[in-house]
Amino acid sequence: MSDRFDPAQTDPRWQQRWAQADSFRADSNSAKPKSYVLEMFPYPSGRIHMGHVRNYAMGDVLARYRRMQGHEVLHPMGWDAFGMPAENAAIEQQVHPGAWTRQNIATMRGQLQRLGLAIDWSRELATCEPDYYGHEQALFLDLLEAGLVYRKESEVNWDPVDMTVLANEQVIDGKGWRSGAPVTRKKLNQWFLKITDFAEELLAGLETLDQWPDKVRLMQANWIGRSEGLQFCFRLADSPPGGGCDIEVFTTRPDTIFGASFVAISPGHPLAEALAAERPEIAEFIAECAKGGTTAAEIETAEKRGLATGLEVVHPLDPSWRLPVWIANFVLVDYGTGALFGVPAHDARDFEFATKYKLPIRRVVAANAEAAGEPVVEAETGAGIAVNSQFLDGMTSAAASAEVVKRAEAAGWGSGKVQYRLRDWGVSRQRYWGTPIPIIHCAACGPVPLPRDQLPLVLPEDVAFDRPGNPLDRHPSWSKVDCPKCGAVARRETDTLDTFVDSSWYFIRFASQPGDSPFDRAEAEQWLPVGQYIGGVEHAILHLLYARFWTRALQRIGRIGFAEPFAGLFTQGMVTHETYQTRETVKLKPNEESFFQSPTAIELNWVSPDDVEKVGNKAIQRTTGFEVHVGRVEKMSKSKKNVVDPDAIIDRYGADAVRWFMLSDSPPERDLEWSIGGIEGAARFVQRVWRLARQPVAGSGDDRDLERRLHRTIAAVGEAIDGLQFNKAVASIYELTSAIEKAAPSAIRDTAIRTLLLLVAPMAPHLAEEAWAARGESGLIADADWPAHEAALLVDDEVTLAIQVNGKLRDTLAAPRGLDRAAAEALALASPKVQAQLGGATPRKVIVVPDRLVNIVA
Ligand code: ANZ
Ligand code: ZN
Numbered sequence: 006m007s008d009r010f011d012p013a014q015t016d017p018r019w020q021q022r023w024a025q026a027d028s029f030r031a032d033s034n035s036a037k038p039k040s041y042v043l044e045m046f047p048y049p050s051g052r053i054h055m056g057h058v059r060n061y062a063m064g065d066v067l068a069r070y071r072r073m074q075g076h077e078v079l080h081p082m083g084w085d086a087f088g089m090p091a092e093n094a095a096i097e098q099q100v101h102p103g104a105w106t107r108q109n110i111a112t113m114r115g116q117l118q119r120l121g122l123a124i125d126w127s128r129e130l131a132t133c134e135p136d137y138y139g140h141e142q143a144l145f146l147d148l149l150e151a152g153l154v155y156r157k158e159s160e161v162n163w164d165p166v167d168m169t170v171l172a173n174e175q176v177i178d179g180k181g182w183r184s185g186a187p188v189t190r191k192k193l194n195q196w197f198l199k200i201t202d203f204a205e206e207l208l209a210g211l212e213t214l215d216q217w218p219d220k221v222r223l224m225q226a227n228w229i230g231r232s233e234g235l236q237f238c239f240r241l242a243d244s245p246p247g248g249g250c251d252i253e254v255f256t257t258r259p260d261t262i263f264g265a266s267f268v269a270i271s272p273g274h275p276l277a278e279a280l281a282a283e284r285p286e287i288a289e290f291i292a293e294c295a296k297g298g299t300t301a302a303e304i305e306t307a308e309k310r311g312l313a314t315g316l317e318v319v320h321p322l323d324p325s326w327r328l329p330v331w332i333a334n335f336v337l338v339d340y341g342t343g344a345l346f347g348v349p350a351h352d353a354r355d356f357e358f359a360t361k362y363k364l365p366i367r368r369v370v371a372a373n374a375e376a377a378g379e380p381v382v383e384a385e386t387g388a389g390i391a392v393n394s395q396f397l398d399g400m401t402s403a404a405a406s407a408e409v410v411k412r413a414e415a416a417g418w419g420s421g422k423v424q425y426r427l428r429d430w431g432v433s434r435q436r437y438w439g440t441p442i443p444i445i446h447c448a449a450c451g452p453v454p455l456p457r458d459q460l461p462l463v464l465p466e467d468v469a470f471d472r473p474g475n476p477l478d479r480h481p482s483w484s485k486v487d488c489p490k491c492g493a494v495a496r497r498e499t500d501t502l503d504t505f506v507d508s509s510w511y512f513i514r515f516a517s518q519p520g521d522s523p524f525d526r527a528e529a530e531q532w533l534p535v536g537q538y539i540g541g542v543e544h545a546i547l548h549l550l551y552a553r554f555w556t557r558a559l560q561r562i563g564r565i566g567f568a569e570p571f572a573g574l575f576t577q578g579m580v581t582h583e584t585y586q587t588r589e590t591v592k593l594k595p596n597e598e599s600f601f602q603s604p605t606a607i608e609l610n611w612v613s614p615d616d617v618e619k620v621g622n623k624a625i626q627r628t629t630g631f632e633v634h635v636g637r638v639e640k641m642s643k644s645k646k647n648v649v650d651p652d653a654i655i656d657r658y659g660a661d662a663v664r665w666f667m668l669s670d671s672p673p674e675r676d677l678e679w680s681i682g683g684i685e686g687a688a689r690f691v692q693r694v695w696r697l698a699r700q701p702v703a704g705s706g707d708d709r710d711l712e713r714r715l716h717r718t719i720a721a722v723g724e725a726i727d728g729l730q731f732n733k734a735v736a737s738i739y740e741l742t743s744a745i746e747k748a749a750p751s752a753i754r755d756t757a758i759r760t761l762l763l764l765v766a767p768m769a770p771h772l773a774e775e776a777w778a779a780r781g782e783s784g785l786i787a788d789a790d791w792p793a794h795e796a797a798l799l800v801d802d803e804v805t806l807a808i809q810v811n812g813k814l815r816d817t818l819a820a821p822r823g824l825d826r827a828a829a830e831a832l833a834l835a836s837p838k839v840q841a842q843l844g845g846a847t848p849r850k851v852i853v854v855p856d857r858l859v860n861i862v863a
Contacts, residue, residue, distance in 0.1 A: 010695035010772060012659020019774045020121055028787050029068075029123045033517070033528045035077035041532045042068040043512055043571075045540030045548070046083045049109035049131075050090060053116045055580040055641055055667075055679060056541070058651050062664045062768075063577060063673055063731060064539050065122045069767035070726045072123070073791035079532050081515040082117065082124045084110050086133035087439045088504045089172060095438075095470040102438040103466065106133055116652060121660045121770050123787065128515050132507035137514065138440040139461020140523035141506060144559070146443060146454050151562045153199045156452060159431055160273075160295075160338075163191035167473035170435040179303070183473070190295040195433035195500070196442060200554045204229055204425040206568075207553055216573035218674075221545040228546050230426025235259040235410050236342065237419025239268055239318035242327055248417070252276065252318060252330065255341030255424055259413075260405035263394040264348040264369035266359060268318050269311065269331045273338030280314055280332075287312065287332065294334045309358045310334045321418050322395070333358060341424055349384070356384035369394045370402060430551065432503045435475045437468060439501030447488035447495040456489050462497075475499055508548055509555035512538075512570060526565055533565070534572045537729075542576040549574070575729050578676040580667075582647040584636035585612040587626055611646040615653075638678055649679055661769035662688040668731040668768055690739070691772050694765060697745060697758050698776035704750035709802075711748045714741060715757045716798035722764050723791070731768070738764055760792050808833045809860040810842040826853045833859035 023029065044064040047057055068080035084106075091102035098105070110131060117124075130137050148154050162171040164181035170193070175182045200207075208229045211222045234257040238250035252268055270277055272294040281288035290312040311333040320326035328346065335354050336345060349359030349366040359366050368381050370389045377392035388402035397405040413419030433442065441462045443455035455462055465483040468476035477483060477499040488495035510523070512535055517528035549571070556570040589608045617633050618625050624633040641648045654663050666687035671677050718741040725734035741761060748754050759780065766773035766786045777786040801822070806829065808816040816838040820829065830851045833839055843863055850862040 010659075010691055010775065012661065012691075012771060013656075015775050016119070016121060016655075016660050016771045019771045020118060022774070022785065023121075023123070023787065024126075026785065028785060029072075029078075029080065029125050030127055031079040031081075031125045031532075032077055033531050037075060037077040039079070039532055040068075040071040040076040040537075041079045041516070041535045042071065042537050043079075043081070043515070043535045043539070045538070045544060046085050046508070046511060047113065048085045048088060048090070049106055049113055051109050051112065053113050053651055055649060055651060057117075058120065058663060059580050059667045059673075059677060060539060060541070060577055061117065061120065061122055062667045063575075063729065064537075065120075065124075065664070066668065066726060066731060066734075066767040067537055067539075067729070069123050069770060069787065070723075070791065072787065073763070073766065073789060075790070078123075079128075079516060080122075080124055081128040082122070082126065083128075083130040083511060083515065084113075084132065085504065085508050085511075086110065086131040087138075087501075087507055089175075089436065089438070091438045092436060092470065099470075101466070101468075103133065103464075106131075106438075119652070119655050119660060120664065123770070128518060130511065130514060130518070132440075132504070132511065133438070135461040135463050136520070137511075138507070139463075140514065141440050141502070141510070142443040142455070142460050142462055143457065144510065144523055144564075145502070145506075146457065147562055147564070148198065148558055149454060151558075153202065153558055153561075155197055155199065155429075156194055157197055157429075158192050159195050159197075160190045161193050161195075161435070162188045164473075165189055169474040172434070187296060193433075193435075195431050196444075197429040197431050198554070198558075200430045200551075201425060201427055203554050203557050204231070204427050205423075206557060207427075207550065210553065210557075210569055214569060214572075214574070217571075218574065218576055221542070221549070221574060221576060224545045225550055228427065228550060232257045232424045232426070234422060234424060235406075235413060235419050236422040236424075237321060237413055239321065239328075239346075241330075242317040242319055252344050253342040254344045254346050255422065256346065257424075258348065258351065258402075258406065259409035260391055260394075260397065260400075260402045261348040261351050261369050262320075262322060262346070262409055263397070264350050264367045265320065265328055265346040266349055266355075266365040266367060267329050267331050267347045269333035269336050269345055269347055269358070271336040271338040271343040272332055272334060274332075274336075274343045277314075277332045287314070290332060294332075304337060305335065305354075307334060309354065309361060311358060311362055313362075321413070329364075331362075339428055340426065350381040351385055353384040353386060356381075368392060374399060430503075430505075430554070432506055433500040434503055435478075435500055437464070437476045437501065439504060440507065441477075442498040442500055442502055444498040445486055445488060445495045446498060447491065447493055449493055450488055450490045450495075452498070453488060453490050453495070477501075505547060505551045506555075509552045510559070512552070513556075513559075513565070523564075530566060534567055534570050537573040537575065538571040539575045539577060539729075541579075545576065575673070577673050578671070579640045580679055581638045581676050582614060582641050582649060582679045583638050584645050584647045585614065585617050585624060585626075585633045586610060586636055587612055587629070587631045587633055589631070611644075613646045614649055640676075641679070654684060658684055658688045659691065659771070661691050661772045665690060665735070665769055669735040670732065672732050673729055690742075691769060693742060693746075694761065694769070694772060695776060697742070698762060699779060700758070702755045702780070704752050704754050706751045708748055708751040708753045711744060711751070711757055712753045713798050713802075714744050715753070715760060716794040718764065719760065719792050719794035720799055723794075726767065734764075735768070762786060763789060763792050804856045806833070806856070807858045808836055808839060809858065810839055811863060812860060815839055815842055820856075822856055824855070826855070829853050829855070829859050833861060 042064050044060050068078050072078045086106050091106050094100060094105045095102045162176050164171050164184050164186055166184035166186040167181060171181055176188050179188055181188055208231055211225055234255055236255045239252040241251040244251055272291045281291050311331045314330045316330040317327040318330055347355035349355040350368045351370055366381050371377050371392045372389050374390060391397040391400045391405040410421045441464055443462050445453045445455060447453055465480055484497040484499050486495055486497050513524050513529050516532035517524040519525050552570050557568050559565045560568050586609045590605050612626050612633055616627050618627050624635050626633050666684045670683050718737050721737040722734045745757050762773050762776050773786045803819055804822050806818045806820050807814055808818055816836045818832060820832060846863050848861045848863050852860040
């Protein structure tokens with residue numbers, strides 16, 4: 006046995022042994038209790054980073070621990086392999102997106118395997134392969150048949166120079182990422198999934214997710230955005246009397262109806278479009294509004310702009326009252342009815358708008374009735390008492406709202422309505438590297454589903470990226486096809502699915518992978534819902550909401566029997582690192598812009614941690630000898646060069662030290678600052694355990710303290726892993742290790758060393774296997790049983806007695822547990838503090854509460 010544990014030769018050996026023994030294959034037919042442990046699958050960007058290592062180390066500990074507890078564990082891995090970076094690489098490096106992606110997968114798989122993860126690699130999948138996305142196409146057709154998919158005209162970001170659609174993340178400060186041209190909006194026909202049908206369910210379902218972080222549930226609830234209010238119709242002043250609806254609005258504040266000073270419609274509202282057809286100034290204004298991105302945030306922060314149409318509507322509660330109709334850029338086309346009534350005194354956007362366009366600002370809510378006449382200097386959006394509001398005066402905002410809804414419903418001009426902020430999910434993407442949408446467009450028949458015997462509809466390989474836009478559009482033959490219904494010449498849909506669709510069901514495919522269908526329901530239900538899902542909080546809204554929706558949609562169409570895909574969710578913190586920069590004074594050339602103000606400039610350059618050496622309290626760039634400025638600790642990112650490459654660290658310290666450090670230093674939900682000190686500490690710990698493990702089994706006799714410590718550690722480590730508090734598990738293991746190191750030889754000490762190996766096995770599995778084998782234990786430690794603790798040994802043998810004189814605490818004394826009354830009384834009376842209180846007097850009475858308290862009444 007070697008003196009030092011040598012990961013370079015040990016790690017690969019055990020990885021091979023696990024692979025040969027097929028240790029981590031999940032058997033769907035096993036009778037054992039099932040555990041499904043899943044980390045969010047990675048995007049194959051090129052190489053794994055420390056964030057991945059942290060994520061997968063956590064899941065791996067849980068997976069290995071559950072196996073040792075006797076569970077059949079499903080712990081799979083795959084690749085979220087479609088998406089834009091592959092197309093960008095194709096454009097920049099003239100490499101096919103598929104080749105680029107598959108190469109990255111090979112690299113990253115190798116990197117993950119070096120970490121010794123307990124993964125069932127037989128279930129590996131990549132979403133860019135037809136044997137995955139073909140099944141997704143089938144599910145898309147299922148949802149289409151069930152009426153959960155529809156086609157609608159909708160706005161996209163349009164780059165007028167590259168003549169291409171841009172994803173939101175390709176719009177940077179309102180400009181196209183490649184062309185730099187100001188982005189405009191353009192309408193295209195696109196496919197939508199009816200997630201809004203599930204808004205109420207998705208909201209109510211959050212209540213059942215008691216193993217999710219509250220903050221994620223709150224974020225989802227806000228995203229779904231349930232609002233209660235009133236929907237009603239305004240009549241145009243020149244409309245004929247009687248029923249009918251000219252402009253329908255939605256409001257969450259019916260109580261402010263007497264504070265209305267205008268009605269505003271969205272530039273995309275049908276009335277605005279109708280007016281534009283006849284009046285060029287309106288068409289021009291609408292075109293102006295179409296500049297800028299399509300995100301709600303962009304629309305809401307843009308400067309408020311409006312155009313008066315000259316039309317007027319009648320106030321529903323006062324036929325003599327007219328309100329002007331404006332077209333305004335801040336009214337969203339696809340929220341509520343795309344129209345609103347503006348109450349400048351009590352809404353911030355309306356206030357800004359009314360101030361700019363000199364519209365009346367009328368107070369209708371105040372802190373109390375006496376404040377009815379106070380001027381409004383900024384929008385007062387809170388609740389209060391209705392004022393200047395006829396029959397509502399004096400009511401609270403809530404009561405006034407209810408009253409207005411009641412009157413509207415009674416008189417028939419409006420009704421109470423629940424509105425959601427959530428929009429239907431637009432899944433069409435005008436790009437190549439995604440799942441082709443299985444639809445054929447026929448001039449006569451309209452959109453026709455691709456016959457299922459033609460699935461998978463495979464992406465053509467022969468595409469070129471020499472021009473912007475979607476290569477599927479320009480492919481000479483791929484999109485040309487006959488209509489499956491009438492046989493006429495037709496055209497394939499060339500849009501592909503949003504990659505969030507791919508990640509909305511991969512966890513089901515991991516559980517069950519038949520060749521001829523997306524999954525087998527009975528097999529999937531052996532595993533799902535996922536017991537523990539672990540990933541980054543950046544996915545708290547979209548990915549998790551889409552996956553929840555997709556699962557509910559599959560349940561609705563009878564493909565599965567559960568509604569929520571992830572029973573437990575954990576969101577881990579980021580891995581951070583100090584940032585380093587050099588400041589260099591560079592000479593400018595005469596033609597450079599600022600030359601005439603100053604012929605030199607300071608250039609700041611990020612420096613990678615590999616190139617930084619700390620000398621005393623200075624940091625020096627190794628390659629140049631320049632002093633380096635040490636900046637803030639930030640999330641590791643390529644742009645700031647503050648990344649540490651996992652491969653280099655594994656080369657140097659081994660997989661177990663990296664895993665140990667990732668788990669040890671801070672609570673898993675918090676950020677973890679990478680440091681050399683931390684990884685070296687972890688590497689030293691690995692050697693400490695190795696040294697203990699190779700001590701010969703020699704002891705005899707017992708050691709009550711160590712035995713109690715051992716059982717308490719077993720209990721504490723199990724509890725910590727169950728609660729995903731890995732840092733606490735590590736801290737308990739450290740304490741036990743020190744106690745073993747200090748203890749004299751005994752039989753218990755030998756047991757403690759053996760148990761220590763079992764406790765570290767989920768975290769440092771290579772070390773544990775090597776030491777297990779070295780001690781002559783049989784089988785793999787990965788297959789060993791998790792140690793049991795004896796409950797009796799968790800209780801301390803010693804208790805603390807509170808000693809009172811006349812009910813006042815005078816002393817505390819250590820006593821053996823279970824001391825009888827007479828002995829406890831004697832112990833208390835012997836206390837010098839008690840004797841001082843008594844001053845020689847004989848106590849009248851002594852009350853003893855065993856193991857807790859002695860009260861002496863004098
Ligand atoms: C009158 C009013 C008075 C409003 C007041 C607010 C405050 P939430 O809570 O998000 O559901 N609104 C309605 N449709 C809109 C659209 N398409 N685009 C932008 N804003 C719209 O917001 C509902 C409120 O947002 C509605 O209530 C409406 O303004 C506005 F003191 O009506 B309110
Ligand atoms: Zn046809």
